[in-house]
Amino acid sequence: MIREYKFDDKAAFLNRLEELVRSGVHPRRLTVTTPFHVHEVEHILHLRPSWLKLFTLIGAAAGLTAGFAFTVGTALDWPLRTGGKPIVALPTYIIVAFELTILFGGVISFLGFLFLSRFPDIPAIVSGTECGPEFIIREDTGEAV
Amino acid sequence: MSLGTYFDQLEHDVLAAMRKPSKLYWTALAVSAAAFALGLGCWGWQIYEGLGVAGIRSPVGWGVYITDFVFWVGIAHSGTLISAVLFLFRAKFRCSFNRSAEAMTVIAVMTAGLFPLIHLGRCWFFYWLMPYPNQRHLWVNFRSPLIWDVFAVSTYFTISAVFFFVGLIPDLAIARRRFTGWRHWVFRILSLGWQGTAEQWKHYAWLYMFLAAFATPLVISVHSVVSWDFAMSVIPGWHTTIFAPYFVAGAIFSGTAMVITLVVPMRKILGLDSYITVDHFEAIAKILLFTSLIVSYSYIVEFVLAWYSGNPFEIAHFSFRAVGDYRYLYWLMLFCNGLLPLTLFVKRLRRNLKYLFVLSLFVNVGMWLERFVIIVSSLARDFDPYNWGNYAPRFVEIGVTIGSFGMFFMLFLIFTKMLPVLAIAEVKEHSS
């Protein structure tokens, strides 16, 4: 059975959530939806830190490596002197590597977000579940209906 | 008013803007579309006849098209400043502007991105700008600032679009709940099934922060790279180290002016006065004033140091800017960018929306002229007098410029009817 508590007020919602957790309800049995991000919920429900940082780091590192590897590699592939600059003109390649760091970092973070949050949530899209402007706590009491 | 009622009212007011358009809207859209069509027509004529129908010749090989490119990329920067940089600085006033500003960014970058293509002449060869393996073993010249531009502007467009979409997800969920019919289905799919659970918000908050953290150096680097299109040359007026921060400040300056130009009427027409307040506009006006001061500082430093250096070419060039063939544009530019914004030191004027709107129009003109003056005057008078020559834009270039404004306003008007113009979820968060 799912017991639902709806609140208009953030403070009341947080109080109830704390009470539920303190009264012994396991955080796994609680589903919380809010109209905006509420930091305190993560503390109360003891949510594990997000793994998104890892995706960002990997993306940025990949971008930086790809940026330098590609620019230096293609310059050495056909060493054409332009404008009197050295073949491996690092000051200029820094710029390309910097942009690719940001590009890969941003895009891979976004893909990581989609992966971690299981988006697109096809069942939710198909069933048309809505989320309202209220703060909602759904408790799965585990009892039969 | 209880929070629940306020949230309800907020959702209703913002989404009401997306209801059936008024006559004024259709007229504005028609005018913008007509301008856009003119631009497309001129571009089509140029493709048919060749780049010679434009006014660019030796020695001024870069004219109005590059001016437009730099102008539109500059406009885009302010949107990222408001979304990303002000987010990192935890500025509260940001959330009344950030959605429109982000939309403006994406649209402006799209508009700017057309200009390298237009300027190519044989635009069907645009893919040569991209590094792809080919049977001639040719790669792009990564040492060229033009290629840095390709990477910088593509990255900027991608990250801005991602940031824009990510910010929209919770609001699309709200719109999904409130609309019916085909729009409901579009929002249902685009919102990816967002429910606002704690886990989703947890990942979302991190993503938003990382995107903001990435977008901030991007703001500075992209317009620095665009400025290096000029600074990497050796001609007086272009080859100067201050270009990077000068252009970035100028970009934020012109972009902020465009935000004011767009949001002042939008707020009135869509009835969002209680959400976008005069206090918010005053904060934006302060940014306008601050960036205007940086731009003025750059004008002064460039001019004074040219004279200090004793270099005859530098001195001759800056004299040409002030008293030469383009002097009226130069002085108008100084008036619009350096002098007029100083009036924003007066608090009453900062809080007067009509004044801000008119001022923003002058700044838009002034900043367009600044790019024109920098680009054209340096090319018109470089080292060798035998190589001097003036430039005047021809109808095709003017038509394409008008077309770019048409495209920008047309897409922005479509945005106001298709997507929520305020970041509803963020406004809720700040009001609670």
Next chain:
Amino acid sequence: MSKRVTTLAAAAVILALVVEWTFRGASGMALVVAVLFWAAICQGMVALAAAADLSGARWFLPLRGHLMGIYPLLFAFPALFLVFSANLSVYPWLGHPTRWLEPNFFVIRNVALLLLTAVAAHLWSGADRRGARSAKGYCTLYLFSFVVTQSLMAFDWVMSLEAPWINTLFGAYFFIEALYLGIAATALVALLRARRDPARYRPVLVDATKLIFGFALLWAGQIFAQYLTIWYGNIPEEVGYVYKRVAVQPYGAMAVFVLLAMFVLPFGILVSRAAKTRPAPVIAAAGLVMAGYVVEKLVFILPAAPVHPVALALEFVILGVPVAGYLFARPDAPPS
């Protein structure tokens, strides 16, 4: 408190005068390097407070009074510049002056600007204490004079050593560095205070270290913009300046140290969340930034003018004692 600071400042000026007289011109640009560093910190801290005020930043409030209160020391700098002005022979243009690079005008304008900065800070502090409406105006005046003063420190004091070489970004670069140093000093003060009153000062420390992180990137961008433009254009009259400081040893090695100390290491040290509040990383990052600044000024100056190491060390300490004494010994301000 203000009286003690003013006394220390006056003592510093007199001691610096003694050192300069002892070395009789052999000190070269030592006093300039010391003044550049300590002026950057003092002016930078006040500028930070001014910028925070004008932009309505709230994170800063617990330290605001403390940072503004350093302004009496600003009065030492015009006096110190006058002390230095007895020794303008380091400048190559002295023998053939122009309208701008002419000794009397040079000294008068720099002393006047340093004085204006100090006076503006004084007026601001006074108006602020009284709660007068003119405070915002004086605050803006201070920022204007800070920008112009730091710009002239760049163009006049350092760039003119290599006249007629120009670098239009140099002025803005110096005041960005002054803000950077101001933030580093703020972080150190916040760290110290956070040990006694963590609830109040920890948030300030976190924000200050985030700003160090951001400014490291900004600094790197500015130095890169200068280097890239000059390197790419490769114009003989411009590139020689950079060549002398990058390709010639020991300046090349010093330049690498500057890059590490002002960007790479602070960035790397402060990238993790945990590092932002622990003492060792913060002290390391702030210390590196400050050390990098000094070495950088030496890289700019040494190829063109001498700097006597003993004179530099003495004057560094002489000016440092009042500044450090003020920053780290001031008792807690009551909560504002």
